[in-house]
Amino acid sequence: MTSKDVVFRVKDLTKVYEMGEVKVHALRGVDLYLYEGELVVMLGPSGSGKSTLLNILGGLDTASSGTVKYRGRALSKATEQELTEYRRFHVGFVFQFYNLIPSLTARENVAVVTEISKRPMKPEDALALVGLGERLDHFPAQLSGGEQQRVAIARAVSKNPEVLLCDEPTGALDFSTGIVVLEVLERINRELGTTTAVITHNADIAGMADRVVHLSNGLISGININTVKKPPSELRW
Amino acid sequence: MKALDRKLLRDLWKMKGQAAAIALVIVSGVSAFIMLISTMTSLNLTRDKFYREYGFADVFASLKRAPDGLKHRIREIPGVRDVETRVVAGVKLDISGFEEPVTARLVSVPDKGSAHINRLYIRRGRTVDAFRDDEAVLSEAFAEAHGFVPGDRLGAVINGRWKTLTIVGIALSPEFVMQARPGAISPDYKRYAILWMGRDALGTAYGMKGAFNDAVVSLEDGADSGRVTAELDRLLDRYGGLQAYTRKDQISNRFLSEEFRQLQRSAEIFPTIFIAVAAFLLNVVINRTVSTQREQIAALKAFGYSNAAVGIHYIKLVFLIVLIGSAGGIAAGVYLGRGLGRIYMEFYRFPYLLYELKPSVAALAVFVTFAAALAGTLRSVQKAAGLPPAEAMRPEPPALYRKTLIDRLGLGRFLSQPGLMIIRNIERRPVNSLLSITGIALSYAIMLGGTFFTDAFDFMIDTEFKRSRKEDMTVVFTDPTSGRAVYELMGLNGIEYAEPFRSVPVRLKSGHKSYRTTIQGIAPGNRLYLPLDTDFKPIKLPPDGIVLTDYLGEILGVKAGDTLTVEALEGTRPVREVAVARLASQYIGVTGYMDLTALNRMMREGGAISGAYLTVDELHQKEIYRSLVEMSRVSGTVVRKDEIKNFYATQAEVLLFFTFIASLLAGTIAFGVVYNSARIALSERSRELASLRVLGYTRLEISYILLGELAVFTLAAIPLGFVIGRALCAYIARSLSSDLFRVPVVVAPATYSLAAAVVVVSAWFRA
Incomplete structure (x- = not known):
């Protein structure tokens, strides 16, 4: 792979939270490259710093030190407004607890994003992509957990983002529903070529990734490259 | 419609109870403002038009007797536009079938042409025939009170001589918009009348042929009324002139001006209280909404909504509530304003009432309300806008509790655990608790401020007509x-x-x-x-x-x-x-x-x-x-x-109206504050209370925790409300004081109790 294909360049990244009088070192100097079109699984136990890393990559949080470059642009030096623009036009998020707006239907939850994007899909198409073309007008409370997460994925991909960041997307789901969600993510990565990062503490999910980044205690403890990717349907946990 | 706006409408629908309670407080404030201001401007407009079209005099003078020739000297005073000399006298009337003494003021109208100054508005019939000495025009209020119509007759003792007069017309005059006997504090339409008769007839009757005992003067624009009255006084001095005076001291006009002052003052006090309470309630509700929507806010930001967009989203919510409240307030204000206008028309006799609500007044009401609401919610909106998205993703940290003053004093052991929860919760947020208490206290104060007139008037009548006078x-x-x-x-x-x-x-x-x-x-x-x-x-x-x-x-x-x-x-x-x-x-x-x-x-x-x-x-x-x-x-x-x-007959309707409005307004505040406090407490603590249910607490015991807090607020509010209410009464009384009358600050125990009852009932009814 050439350097042209690098989407994220992370160098010596640290993040320190101050919780009252205690300092928590969430990241202690992380170096990482993410490449165009790959599906990366970041694996680690709770407190390993993976969510913090994802939030910084997504422009939701800022680093204490070090640099993060997205396609050559330094996110670590971006202003609030630049970060908002970055999130608006480049990144799609999927959260563990879906974060849907309960007062909006599936279609409207997607529209919240497409309305502010440059080249969005139609909300109906995005929902069809995740297999929810028939449940457009249901409110979150009328959908199952897996369906809600698929709405969240539709919402994240509807803007045609260049990167899709998923924070424990199956964390709140049972096994079979989780597999359905992972299949959707895999298909989007494959069909749309969206660079995708999935963080999880579930090691079994790692099988579907191009690369697996292991995090522990705020540091990268290793990176594996899967020569053979498993389809999600073959994953077991 | 944008998806985010759809969310707004659905959020609003979901919190409809709370939004309605706040909107109701805004309705109260805006309607009180619109009612008072529109009544004032309408009366003002009506008065100005009536004064202008019927030539209300600028300067008034009465005297013993002066020859008519003096009229020309008066006209020569610099600044005088026109002068009319009259014969004015007090007479006794004899109304068949009405056995009580009736007095009247008899005023001459010119025989030639119509008057230039203080012209009559003839409602029915015609003016008097110059050559008849048995015709009179009667004031409308008196005619209505006795059912007189043109053609009826009444007896009058004119300068000691009995005379039967035929009523040829019913009229109104800018000079007697308020028809009260000199020295009286309220009009008495049954026992005091104004009668107009021909100048020649009156002159003959009172030995004033070619003479006059009263003059009314109109001034040039920009004339110095002080110099004119001084000059007039000098001129009339040797003719037994009483001091000349201007409109400012003319009794009917005085009463009107005092009334306007009172309306203006009320329009400043009452709506301000409501708008402040509404702003506080909005603050509480929006703050809570932002807290419960943390994760949604985080998601919106993660998808690239800017801080401003999120802030505006919540401002729109505030604006919508204000808009609903203001629209209702304007509609209710116009309705009440017309009602109040009609009541005033009983006192102030104008030929018509020009009701007017200036768009600028309505706009001002909306603007002020919105500005206050914005000021009240700014902190919460900023909190929403400034919420770092990564942080918002995590649930809100548990609320910080500390040992309270009661614990530190060692009194905690006398309280049950639920009792402790109530006290700690109140102490945890002293500002909000204090504001809630103040809100309820204000409703009590408004109730007092709106109803103490009854007691004050009772005391005033008792002192003036019973203790001081025995005849x-x-x-x-x-x-x-x-x-x-x-x-x-x-x-x-x-x-x-x-x-x-x-x-x-x-x-x-x-x-x-x-x-x-x-x-x-x-x-x-x-x-x-x-x-x-x-x-x-x-x-x-x-x-x-x-x-x-x-x-x-x-x-x-x-x-x-x-x-x-x-x-x-x-x-x-x-x-x-x-x-x-x-x-x-x-x-x-x-x-x-x-x-x-x-x-x-x-x-x-x-x-x-x-x-x-x-x-x-x-x-x-x-x-x-x-x-x-x-x-x-x-x-x-x-x-x-x-x-x-x-006095009671004429005041009763007004007092009843104000007591009714005050109770309604006080009720909305108490309702709004208590309802919102209860809803917020329930939403903040639903998990905690559910856990207690799991631990075996009964529904009743849970209610005790929730309602106990409100009961503490309501009870604490009453003494505070007493103090604020008393101060409000004193302020109102002070601002209404004039040489016409002073309102004593007297609040009967029954009124305090009534006010407290209204507040407590509204509070508990809601809870």
Whole structure:
């Protein structure tokens, strides 16, 4: 792979939270490259710093030190407004607890994003992509957990983002529903070529990734490259 | 519609109860404002139009008698545009079927052409025929009260001669918009009338052919009214001129101006309280909404919504509630304004009411409400806008509790665990708790401020008409008369006691301050008329010196022991330095009191009297009325009981209206504050309370925790409300004080209880 294909360049990244009088070192100097079109699984136990890393990559949080470059642009030096623009036009998020707006239907939850994007899909198409073309007008409370997460994925991909960041997307789901969600993510990565990062503490999910980044205690403890990717349907946990 | 706006509408629908409670408070504030201001501007507009179109005079002067030729001299005074000379007199009327004494003011209208000044608005019939001396035009309020129509007749004693007059027209005049007998504090349409007759007829009757005893003047634009009145006074001095005065002191106009002042003041006080409460409630609700929507806010930001977009989203929510409240408030305000206008039209006799709500007033109400709401919610909106998305993703940290003052004092062990929860929760957020208490207290204060008039008026009437005065009726003579006239009265069948009095129009001066009033000469050993001291004990009048109404003392800047100059405006018009003996407490009007003998001495007259106070045998009352009507030197009779009865009759509707509005308004505040507190407490603590249910607490015990907090708020609010309410009453009373009347700050225990009951009931009804 050439350097042209690098989407994220992370160098010596640290993040320190101050919780009252205690300092928590969430990241202690992380170096990482993410490449165009790959599906990366970041694996680690709770407190390993993976969510913090994802939030910084997504422009939701800022680093204490070090640099993060997205396609050559330094996110670590971006202003609030630049970060908002970055999130608006480049990144799609999927959260563990879906974060849907309960007062909006599936279609409207997607529209919240497409309305502010440059080249969005139609909300109906995005929902069809995740297999929810028939449940457009249901409110979150009328959908199952897996369906809600698929709405969240539709919402994240509807803007045609260049990167899709998923924070424990199956964390709140049972096994079979989780597999359905992972299949959707895999298909989007494959069909749309969206660079995708999935963080999880579930090691079994790692099988579907191009690369697996292991995090522990705020540091990268290793990176594996899967020569053979498993389809999600073959994953077991 | 944008998806985010759809969210807004659905969020609003979900919180409809709370939003409605807040909107209701806004409706109250805006409607009170619109009602008061629109009534004021409408009356103002109506008054100005009526004054302009019917040539309301700028300067007024009455005198003893002057030749008509003087009219030209008056017209030559620089600044005078026009002048009209008139004959004005007080008369007794005899209304068949109405056995109580009725007096009237008789005013001449010019024989040639129509009047230029104080023109009549003829509602029915026509004006008088110049060559008839038995025709009269009657004031509308009086005609309505007795059901008179053109063609009816009534008896009048004109300068001692009995006369039957035919009513040819019913009219209104800019001069008598408020038709109250001089000295009265409310109009009495049944017992006081205005009659207009031809100049020639009246001149003949009163020996004023080619002469006049009253002048009304209109001024050029920009004329100096002070110089005109001074010049007029100088001109009329040798003709027995009483001090000329301008519109500002014209009684009907005075009452109107006072009313406007009162409306303006109320429009400033009451709506401000509501808007402040609404802003506070919005703050609480929006703050809570932002807290519960943390994760949604985080998601929106993660997808690239800017801080501003999120902030605007919540501002829109505030705006929507304000909009709903303001729209309702404007509609209700217009409705109530028209109602209040109609009530005022009973008091103030205009030919029509031009109701007007200026768009700028409505816009101002909306703008102020929105600005206040924005100020109130700014912090919460900023919190939403500034929420770092990564942080918002995590649930809100648990609320920080500490040991409270009660714990530290070691009193905690006397409380049950739920009791502790209540106390700690209140102490945890002292500002919000205090604001909730203040909100409920304000509703109590509004209730007091709106209803204390009833008590104040009761006290005022009790003091003025019961403690200070004991007579059954007052008889006034046409001119100062010999003291022997009392014996004539005493000779009438059924009169038990007669106490003479002398009433002298004067100008009181102290330094550069001066005030025109009357000095009341009280007979030694007075039993029926008792000026009261500041402890409401009868004052024994000193043999020398003058006793002044306390408010008059304030106006003139004098106190007991000071000296002031008295210029009598009657008889030989002596000017004397008189010592102020003491101050008297009085709520209605302002007067000076002197011992009758001392006053006669000052006037260099023998034992002259102006009238007498009488006590009568009730059995002979009607007979006495008749005799008094027939006595030529008696110009009028006033019955004390009728005065009281009339006061309540005329005030009742207004008081009822204000009590009703105040209860409604106070109710909405109490409701709004308590309802919102309850909803917020429930939403904040639903998990905690659910956990307690799991632990085996009953529904009742859970309610105790939730409602206990509200009960503490409501109970704490009452003493605070008492203090604020009392201050509000004092402020209102103070701002309404004028030389016409002063409102005492008296709140009866029953009113306090009623107000508390309204608040507690609204609170608990809601909870």
